[in-house]
Amino acid sequence: MSRLDRDAYTRMFALDGTVLLHPDRPAARYRPLRAVKSFQALIKDKEDTSLVFKIFELLPSSGFMDRVTDLALSQRGELLRATEPCLPEILDDHAALRRTPKGSLAHAYCDFMESEGLSAAGLVAEAERLGRPKYPDLVQWFIERSRDTHDLFHILTGYGRDALGEQCVLLFTHGQAPSQGHLLIGYAGAANIKKMVKGSAAPVIGAVREAHRTGKGAPQLMAQSIRELLVRPLADVRAEMRIPDPAQYRECHRIWQAEGIDPYNLLAGQPVEQELLAA
Template identity: 80%
Template sequence: MFAADGTVLRHPDRPEPRYRPLRAVRNFQALMKDKEDTSLVFKIFESLPSGSFMTRARDLCLSERGEMLRKTEPALPEILDDHAALRRTPKGSLAHAYCDFMEAEGLTAAGLVAEAERLGRAKFPDLLQWFMERSRDTHDLFHVLTGYGRDALGEQCVLLFTHGQSPSQGHLLIGYAGAANIKKMVKDSNAPVIGAVREAHRTGKGAPSLMAQPIREILAQPIDDVRKALRIPQPQLYLECHCIWREEGIDPYDLLASPQLADEQELLAA
């Protein structure tokens, strides 16, 4: 199958994905020990290929919308990292919110690309390459649109929101197992951790595909209008978790520093 410009959907030299659940579990265990090693996330997804991936890729890439997006937005990082241009959009736009988020977190779209390329995977001149890269490059936009932060729970919520958009066992493994790990870390808390990730999962299922949207266009629109159009409500249970944790003296962005965990560490040391 080919696009109108002759680009093949799947290059004949592209390796067939291999389902390797044990490798995924090992990498997940490593990720729990070093949550900043983003390359482990890519390895988990690589080990748990989605059965619906080819169908979703074909449906977008070979559609009129896909043809338009490839022509107008062949690569998202150069758009997303041009903050000077994004800041020229009206105040209150998705672009301003995105720049605020990325600058506050010290992130760049190019940095996410670099993390993925650390794996050394071969690239191929096919439509799948564009599709996979576009999926990767919209990750931080999910954070901004959903309101989920880069705290431990926020990351699990974004992964399960993403599963609702692009089903993959990798999203389910990291999202739900990660949430269970958070629940274990703050076991005496009343925060609805599992409810929060389930809410994120439902929202992702109900929202139109973000990667199928004209990103440059929606960046210029008021963020509230974009959220309404994409059916992304405020994350009530996630915010409730943060509120409860703070009342319990737990920092949502540093769960390991919670008083109860500190007491457990003292008991272990004794």
């Protein structure tokens, strides 16, 4: 439960006068059945990222406003809003990021985003496909900063954009900022993966549990100065964030490859009846 009632949050302000919770922002509604339906749709169309955002909206966290308050109204939060008002502009400036030392988080980030054909602006566009109104409050800043740091999790944790890697990133994120949306997509998605590769010895559940534990033990990424992290050696940032090598995830990939299964296309080479089961 939140520490305060809704009206109290609408009377709290940052030093520049930005309200914590805009009074016109609709109260979050908990709708688990709709969330399950959206998850089922996501299973059928894994590229529809907008469904992920929708699931999070349908399963609001009871402690969300307290987390917003603790960061946004803190001295650190005030500094982050002043120095990093728009993370996509920073993250999509690959020319500037490439001027950092070799081996930096910035170089690893550029390598990842360019190889995957991704951009921070692209993730913003996916979120805006939902057509949700924006409000001039600190909740908006918190939501957008959480969204904009998502792809950095892939680089810091070592989880790829394969099906299992995405579930692991979501459960790592739950460890950082608890939400039933992360739990639903992460664990139900892992169960679906096990169904797709029925009979495989890969420790799928062990991998997502490992990611969950790592996320709980790591400092909150969105509370860090992203500018400062980007210029530092990736290995140093991982050590400071207490993020170890994802051993169980790597073991899943090793076993799948030995079994003739492509981790990035789990249905490839599977029997026809297996494909139907996973649909």
